[in-house]
Amino acid sequence: MxxxxxxxxxxxxxxxxxxxxxxxxxxxxxxxxxxxxxxxxxxxxxxxxxxxxxxxxxxxxxxxxxxxxxxxxxxxxxxNLYGKDLKERAWIDMYVEGTTDLMGMIMYLPFQPADTKEKNLALIIERATTRYFPVYEKALKDHGHDYLVGNKLSWADIHLLEAILMAEECKPDILSAFPLLQAFKGRTSNIPTIKKFxxxxxxxxxxxxxxxxxxxxxxxxx
CATH class of the missing domain: 3.40.30.10 (Glutaredoxin)
Incomplete structure (x- = not known):
């Protein structure tokens, strides 16, 4: 083994x-x-x-x-990617649930009937830009840190980067209105273990x- x-x-x-x-x-x-x-x-x-x-x-x-x-x-x-206490874990959980919802929509898109794909793609883009990404943009703006929770890399950051890259496959300029998320993407993509992946x-x-x-x-x- x-x-x-x-x-x-x-x-x-x-x-x-x-x-x-x-x-x-x-x-x-x-x-x-x-x-x-x-x-x-x-x-x-x-x-x-x-x-x-x-x-x-x-x-x-x-x-x-x-x-x-x-x-x-x-x-x-x-x-050690799950916060330092229960409160931080709660924030990580909330952020992760949001990105899970968005990624779920993207994940199931290829399995949907061809005649509904265009409509569902439009819904994904709408939800990403009006419901989900504004939350993460605001979080980064409000606390001024590099990461979402506790100014330390966590599961929430890794999940968000995965969601961003999946959303960009749907619409390459989907982050155009989110400068802090653009910077976040650049930072987290260059973490050595993530860069390797x-x-x-x-x-x-x-x-x-x-x-x-x-x-x-x-x-x-x-």
């Missing part, structure tokens, strides 16, 4: 991508065992390692962890395309 966390998921972004981001930002090397067929998924289910018969699943510290939020919370706490050849996955959608539909029978 290598001791590295082992990630069980498809070879694409989905709900595992934020887990990859968090581990990479923490400087933790991890292995991946890809689910490539329906049979691969059924084997995990039959082996009894999926508590709710679902992935993502991460083997870490002798546990077979499921449920994305539980996995992320554990990793954030383990690697953003380089070609890392374990970061590309945007979801039609080929991957077809694979996912087949594996999960959707």
């Amino acid at each position: 290598s001791g590295k966390p082992k990630l069980h998921y498809t070879n694409g972004r989905g709900k595992m991508e934020s887990i990859r981001w968090l581990l990479a930002a923490a400087g933790v090397e991890f292995e991946e065992e890809f689910i490539e067929t329906k049979e691969d998924l059924e084997k995990l289910r039959n082996d009894g390692v999926l508590m709710f018969q679902q992935v993502p699943m991460v083997e870490i510290d002798g546990m077979k962890m499921v449920q994305t939020r539980a996995i992320l919370s554990y990793i954030a706490a383990k690697y 953003l380089q070609p050849g890392s374990q970061r996955k590309p945007p979801t395309d039609e080929k991957f959608v077809a694979i996912v539909r087949k594996i999960f029978n959707i």
